[in-house]
Amino acid sequence: MNWAYPLGWPELTALLVFLFLYMGYAVRTWRLAAPLQQRGWRLAWKLVLRLTYFSLLLVALLGPAYGLTQQPVRTAGKDVWLLLDVSRSMDAPDVSPTRLLKARAELSELINRFQADRIGLVVFAADAYVQCPLTYDQSALQLFVNTIQTNLLPAGTTDLAPALDLVLARLSATPQPAGSPPRATALVLVSDGEDFGENLEPTVRQLTRSGARLFTVGVGTPEGSRIPRKGGYVRDANGRDAITRLEPKTLRRLAEQTGGQYFELTDQRNEFPLLVNALNRVEGQAEQVRTVSVADNRYRYPLALALLLLGVDILLTVKIIRP
16 A cells, blocks of 8 residues: 555644544533533544544545556657857856856756756857757756856857757757657757857748747846956957947847747846746657556545545434433
8 A cells, every 4th residue: 555645744733623623522512411411422423423534534635545557658848959158248247147157047947947858058159069969867967057168169259150050950960750740849049149140041041941949038238248357358459348238139030030039138137937938838749658557546435435424424413402
């Protein structure tokens, strides 16, 4: 015999409250009956009856399980690629503590919400590479996310195209079973939106044809910030401190053209919960049906008996005080 739920303090508290109130009711009845020379012992069998069906209700609540049954379980999931900008501008502190550290923390929370899906990680700046291929191993993925720094790639200006092209190459290289639809795929691109690439249109058209949906997250503020580096700040070609700002226009356009959505992570607004909801609405593809052995919960039997005894208690009345 197994139990679906352990006996805890809520159940014990309910039992003690029942006993306390019922014993108070019994004592009060006997005290009222004694001056009238009536016998309160007629109430005793009701006490036994009520204790019995209350205990049966408690047993049903705990879920007694006996034996095993075979049940089919259909597994379904999708592929989620996380594309994270690691250019030097992601060190800007306009989103505390920095854009990159805040994005890393939010991505860690996002990963925890998708245990049944495969998730991969791509980092990019002027170039891109796969930091972690698609995996169900949440612990390994979390480790990769927590070690991301802006010095992972050579210093250079941000280009969104290489990261998208890299994911597209992975999608085309993944074999699909004959006659089955393509596996549902979503891309989450996290960047400040400063794109110094030449032409994104061919990549966007190819991404749209693939059926993958691109969700973009703009990190930063319109006011912007200087970019710290060792010994000072990054300077522009004129020798002045470079200012990096959130540029949402390109990110918004990418999301709209691929059927996705644009979200922001700023010092005033965090739309990552909205991103999680949007990803949840992307339906995963059914992969396989397998049979698992589960304990047979037989709560119905004590529940039915308890309801029967409760009906008996209602129908049969006892007069303690008679004229």
